[in-house]
Amino acid sequence: MKQYNFDDIPARKGTWCVKHDMTPEVFGTDDLLPMWVADMDFKTPDFIMEAIRKRCEHEVLGYTFAPDGYKMAVLNWFQKRYGIATKWNRMRFVPGIVQGIAFVLQTFTRPGDKVLITTPVYPPFINVPHRTGRVFVSSPLKTANSRFSFDFEDLERKAEGCKVMILSNPHNPGGTVWTKEELAKVADICLRKGVLVISDEIHADLTYPEFRHTSFTTVSEAAECNSITFFAPSKHQCAMSLTKESAKSFSVSLTTTNCLWATSSATTRRRRLSRTARSGCNSC
């Protein structure tokens, strides 16, 4: 098996990286450990860098499409890592998960609609509803034995009248890997209250070995039908910049690693989401 050297920490300052180079602008000082951005200071894996170099040798970055090998690789990863048996036609690309969340809100809710989020949470979960004119409803998480958990009574109350719930699964910032039972309870509440669930599973591949990620799509058929789930290879492969600034001109050309997926089993929902994604979203 290939060995990686995690003592090799390349200097990143001066590379326009958000984490190091924007710290003074955001916090007014450089004298801080920049723990505010979730990317790694390790090198991006060599097989990704190699694929990028190979692709660039062609020197034409025109439009491309996802080849069958790419689709198989994604579907196999889903099956192997999360036990998701899905089909390619259930997936849609989004340029980033935060934009994807905005697409979902713009497609399935109207300004003034309520969006349920458990807190504390990754801040853009709150900024996106705010910037798109939706109303953020907070259900605070509880802590027991140093673990965040849902307050189901509160969630049940707050879900009333909400249109969408944004779920961080596994949880950022708490690190909780939600159990299937917990997710089933969330699914049950949301189904009864008519709340569509967005499950952001960007951290699915960063769990400790003793924990296994449960995708919301695998909780039950009903949960799958009532949800849109986001995945990305960016976090665990440290390839965020391939999905963001470079997305427009570069993304599909580099189809090996850099696309993100929204999966939903409901056909009409997928069609509507595609329309929003194609027409663009400038609000976030």
Ligand SMILES: Cc1ncc(COP(=O)(O)O)c(C=O)c1O
């Ligand atoms: C929970 C969570 N979702 C989404 C993102 C960002 O995803 P993207 O860069 O694809 O918008 C982050 C980044 O830290 C995150 O922690």
